[in-house]
Structure formats: structure tokens, C-alpha cells
Amino acid sequence: MATIAVLGTFDTKGDEHAYVASLIHERGHVPLRIDAGTLGPCTLMADVPRDALAEAGGGSLAEVAARKDRGEAVALMTRGAPVVLARLQREGRIDGVISLGGGGGTAICTAAMRALPVGFPKLMVSTLASGNTAPYVGVKDIVMMPSVVDVAGLNRLSRRLLAQAAGAICGMVEARVPADAADRPVIVASQFGNTTPCVTHARGLLEAAGYEVMVFAATGIGGRTLESLVESGIVSGVLDITTTEWADELAGGVLGAGPTRLEAAARGGVPAILTPGCLDMVNFGEPASVPARYQGRRFYQHNAQVTLMRTNPEECAELGRILAAKANLSTAPVTVLLPLGGISVISAPGQPFHWPEADAALFGEWKRNLRPDIRVIEHPGNINEPAFAKLCVRELLANLAVRKDGRG
Numbered sequence: 001m002a003t004i005a006v007l008g009t010f011d012t013k014g015d016e017h018a019y020v021a022s023l024i025h026e027r028g029h030v031p032l033r034i035d036a037g038t039l040g041p042c043t044l045m046a047d048v049p050r051d052a053l054a055e056a057g058g059g060s061l062a063e064v065a066a067r068k069d070r071g072e073a074v075a076l077m078t079r080g081a082p083v084v085l086a087r088l089q090r091e092g093r094i095d096g097v098i099s100l101g102g103g104g105g106t107a108i109c110t111a112a113m114r115a116l117p118v119g120f121p122k123l124m125v126s127t128l129a130s131g132n133t134a135p136y137v138g139v140k141d142i143v144m145m146p147s148v149v150d151v152a153g154l155n156r157l158s159r160r161l162l163a164q165a166a167g168a169i170c171g172m173v174e175a176r177v178p179a180d181a182a183d184r185p186v187i188v189a190s191q192f193g194n195t196t197p198c199v200t201h202a203r204g205l206l207e208a209a210g211y212e213v214m215v216f217a218a219t220g221i222g223g224r225t226l227e228s229l230v231e232s233g234i235v236s237g238v239l240d241i242t243t244t245e246w247a248d249e250l251a252g253g254v255l256g257a258g259p260t261r262l263e264a265a266a267r268g269g270v271p272a273i274l275t276p277g278c279l280d281m282v283n284f285g286e287p288a289s290v291p292a293r294y295q296g297r298r299f300y301q302h303n304a305q306v307t308l309m310r311t312n313p314e315e316c317a318e319l320g321r322i323l324a325a326k327a328n329l330s331t332a333p334v335t336v337l338l339p340l341g342g343i344s345v346i347s348a349p350g351q352p353f354h355w356p357e358a359d360a361a362l363f364g365e366w367k368r369n370l371r372p373d374i375r376v377i378e379h380p381g382n383i384n385e386p387a388f389a390k391l392c393v394r395e396l397l398a399n400l401a402v403r404k405d406g407r408g
Contacts, residue, residue, distance in 0.1 A: 002095035002173040003030045005085065007112060009105045010035040010050075013151050014043030016100050016162060023166035024098075029173065032094055036081050036108045038073035039065050048088075053080035056087075070104070077108045082115035089116050096121035096173040098165065100151045103128065110136040117232050121172035125165045127151065139225040143168070184212040185236035187396070188226050192218045192242045193302075194344035194384075195277040199241050201389035209397060211236070218242040218278065223257030230264035237272065237400050238265040239392060241383070244278030246319055247311050252291065253282040266329035271399035273392050274327055275337045276362055277383055279319050280347040280355070281308040300352045308346075310353045313361040320365030328371045333399035335375045337392055338363050339383040348382045 004024050008017045010033070021031035021044075035046035036053055038061070054061035057080025064073045088094045097116070099109035106126040113122040114137075122142045129144040137144060145165055149158055187206050191199040203213045214229070216222040223245040229235055240262065249256035265272040281300075284290045284307045290299070298310040311319065327334055342348035343359065367376055377395065379388050 001028055001030060002170075003032050003093060004169055004173060005034055005088065005094045005097040006031045007034040007036060007081065007085065007097055007099045007109050008101060009037040009108070010042045010044040010046060011037035011040030012102075013100055013105065015154060016151050016158070018044045019154055019159070020098060020100065020162055020166045023163055024170060027166070027170045029170055032088075034081075034084065036077045036105070036112075038077060038104070039068065039070060048084060050077070053077055053084050056080035056083035074104045074108060078111045081108050081112035085112040086115040089120060096123075096169050098123045098125070098169040100125045100147070100162070100165075102126070102151055105151070106136055110142055113142045114138045114140045116140070118229060121169060123165060123169045123172065125151065125162065134221070139221065139228040143172075184210060186234055187211045187213045187237045187239055188229055188235050189213055189215045189239040190218045190223065190226060190242040190277070191215050192244055192278045192344075194281070194346060195242045197345075197384040198277070198389045198392070199239070201386050202239060202241070202393050205390065205393040206239070206396075209393075213239075218244050218255070218257075220245060220248070220255040220257050223261050227257070227261060227264040230268060230270055233268075235265075235270055237396055238270055239396055240265075240272055240274050241392065242277035243274065243323060244281060244283075246322055247279050247282050247315070250319060250322070251282040251309070251311065251315060253284060253309075254289075255283045262323065262326035263329060266326060266331065266334070269332040269403075271332045271396065271403045272330070272334045273337060273396045273399070274323065274334060275339065275383065275392065276319075276323070276343045276366070278344045279316065279362060280311055280343050280353045280358070282311060283308060298353070298355075300346060308353075310355060311358060311362075313355075313358045316358045316362035317365045320362045320367075321369050324366050324369035327374055328369075330374070333402045335377060335395040335399060336366065336370065337388070337395065338366070338376065338378045339385075339388050340378055340380050341382040341385070343383050345382075345384060 006021045024031045033046045034048040035050040037050050057076045059076045106128050125145045125147050127147050129146040133144045206213050216226040245257035287307050300308040302308050347353040
């Protein structure tokens with residue numbers, strides 16, 4: 001028997017949440033009703049009242065209600081619901097969460113779900129689930145289910161869909177994960193198509209050494225997800241082969257991962273390896289999407305939808321300074337590895353993005369601004385050579401050993 005949070009706006013969607021709660025109860029689980037309603041009267045008895053959410057959000061719902069400002073009320077609940085739900089999860093009082101909503105309810109309840117760890121069952125039935133869900137899901141594993149009809153009353157279609165949603169969240173909390181890899185420590189790695197050979201070889205070596213390796217595509221959302229997983233505390237080490245997202249962040253490409261990329265391991269005391277994988281490229285869409293200010297730059301058409309722009313020496317120098325600053329935050333052992341024979345497939349000698357002066361600017365500024373106690377290793381070959389992957393694994397295992405021994 002599990003306890004499933006039924007979170008929603010009980011002023012406008014009380015009947016629908018009551019229906020889902022009853023179905024959860026029929027399946028043998030305990031629904032915990034949490035009211036995130038704002039201005040109207042509650043139509044479903046709540047186990048956790050809306051005032052508790054408002055207090056957690058740092059305000060008074062009565063004062064907001066007196067001003068009759070729905071936007072302010074939704075903002076208050078959006079702050080408070082994550083605090084309450086995260087606390088319930090930490091205390092072991094809930095095993096999953098389901099919510100139903102329109103625009104306001106989806107904003108409030110997915111904010112709460114994003115405060116929960118990856119792997120915790122989360123299901124949002126929403127009128128917005130068929131559009132751009134990225135702002136609601138973020139980097140978490142929130143299942144967005146289209147409501148098809150508005151969440152506004154029970155009818156023959158909504159009953160069927162909500163019954164399926166109730167069955168889905170019950171199935172999620174009932175699921176048991178095989179324990180075959182449960183005891184292996186986790187390494188996360190960053191990868192791009194242009195660094196796949198390196199990461200593939202390194203992954204095999206790490207798995208042979210007894211680690212479970214999770215690989216994330218360096219596509220912006222991938223980097224943010226990697227950072228979020230490191231922050232969750234389940235990661236033992238980081239193999240950050242592909243730091244390319246910083247090139248997009250700096251130059252306005254489409255795959256930036258935000259200004260805190262590379263900080264989770266550094267601030268969290270997680271041993272890491274950093275390399276300049278694919279910092280030679282900035283990602284845009286089709287050629288027409290490239291900003292006019294970049295006219296005359298060096299480009300490579302990866303495919304019809306992806307145009308790559310070579311970072312120039314000035315940009316590379318700035319990237320070196322940025323990556324040094326991120327590495328300098330490290331409280332655990334970290335090693336910087338520099339492949340002098342090219343930082344991607346297409347930056348190797350004879351390839352379209354081969355530009356030794358740009359690479360030299362990147363490496364030089366990175367080394368110049370790095371903390372003197374951080375180890376730097378230069379490798380003569382390309383980033384995708386097996387010898388470089390082997391070197392990365394050797395250094396990461398050494399950093400992990402230092403941390404395990406309590407020397408770092």
C-alpha cells in the first residue's frame with residue numbers, strides 16, 4: 001500500500017480530484033489530498049489545506065484573496081507547493097503524486113513536481129500537455145498526459161481518461177526496479193556526436209571497473225539534466241568530456257545549458273574530469289537561422305536542420321576563462337585534460353574546423369586562469385582516440401580513489 005499525493009486546485013477542480021482519489025483508494029492505495037486552490041471555496045476536503053502551502057510560500061492567502069489578484073495567488077502557491085511536496089517526500093509520507101489542471105493548476109503543480117527527485121512517480125494531467133511542455137517538465141521525469149477535454153466536470157470521456165491516469169500513477173508506485181545494478185556507483189558523462197567514440201570507449205572501461213555510466217547528450221536540456229542528477233546526490237563521479245554547451249551559451253547558439261553548467265559537481269564535492277569536447281562549435285538551425293552578425297564566419301552544415309559555426313580565437317579565449325572559473329569552484333578532485341590533436345571529429349588536422357590558433361587560445365586561457373592545485377594533462381592526440389579516453393578514465397578513477405580515501 002502506497003500513499004499518493006493528489007495535488008490540485010480544489011476550488012475549481014475538486015470533483016475531478018475527488019474522482020481520481022476514489023479510484024486510487026479502490027486500487028488499495030491511500031490518497032493524500034493537497035489543496036493548491038487560490039481564491040474560490042474548497043469543494044473537496046483536504047488533508048493538507050491551501051493555507052499550509054501559502055505559508056510555505058511566504059505569504060498569506062487571506063491577504064491575497066482580499067486583493068482578488070489571481071496572478072498573485074497562483075504565484076504564492078507556485079512558491080509554496082514545492083516546499084510542502086518536497087518535505088512530504090523527504091519524510092517518506094508520499095510515494096507518488098498526481099495532479100489535474102488547466103493553465104494555473106499546471107503551473108503550480110508541475111513546479112511542485114520539479115522539486116521532487118528523479119525516479120519519484122509524477123503524473124500531470126493537463127490541458128497544456130500537447131504543446132510545449134519544456135517549461136513545465138524542466139529536467140525532471142514528469143509524465144504529462146493530455147486531458148483532451150478541459151478539466152471541467154466529469155463526462156464519459158473525462159471519466160475514462162482520469163481513470164487511466166489513476167491507474168497509471170498506481171502502476172508507477174507499484175513498479176519494482178530489478179536490483180541487478182543497484183549497488184554499482186554512478187558516473188555521468190556528457191556526449192555529442194563529435195565525441196561519441198571517446199565516450200563510448202570510456203564508458204566500456206568504466207563499466208568494466210564496476211561503475212554504472214549514464215550518458216547525457218550535450219544539447220542544453222541534457223546538460224541541465226546531468227547537473228540536476230549530480231545535485232540529487234546519487235552520482236559518484238562526472239566524466240564531462242563534452243562541455244560544448246558553454247560555446248552556445250557564450251555565442252547565442254540554440255543548445256546552451258545555462259550559466260550554472262559545470263557547477264553541480266564543483267560545488268557538490270563530486271570528483272570530475274573536464275575536457276574541451278566540441279567547444280569548437282556553436283549550434284544553430286538551418287542556415288537562415290544564423291544571426292546576421294556572424295556573416296563571414298566559418299560554418300559546417302551538419303545536416304539540413306543543424307548549422308555549426310566554428311568558435312574563433314577570441315571566443316575560445318573567453319571559453320577558457322569561463323571553464324577555468326567553473327573548475328576553480330571545485331571542492332573535490334578535478335582534472336583538466338586537453339587533447340592537442342583536436343577537440344572534436346571535425347577539428348582534427350585536415351578537417352573543416354581545424355584551427356590551431358583558436359585551440360591554443362582556449363587551452364592557454366584555461367591553464368592561465370586555473371587554480372594552481374588543479375591538475376592539467378595535455379594529450380598529443382585527438383579527443384576521440386582510444387588513448388585519450390583511457391587517460392580520462394584513469395584520471396577519474398584516481399580522483400574517485402582520492403575522494404574515497406578522504407584525501408580530497
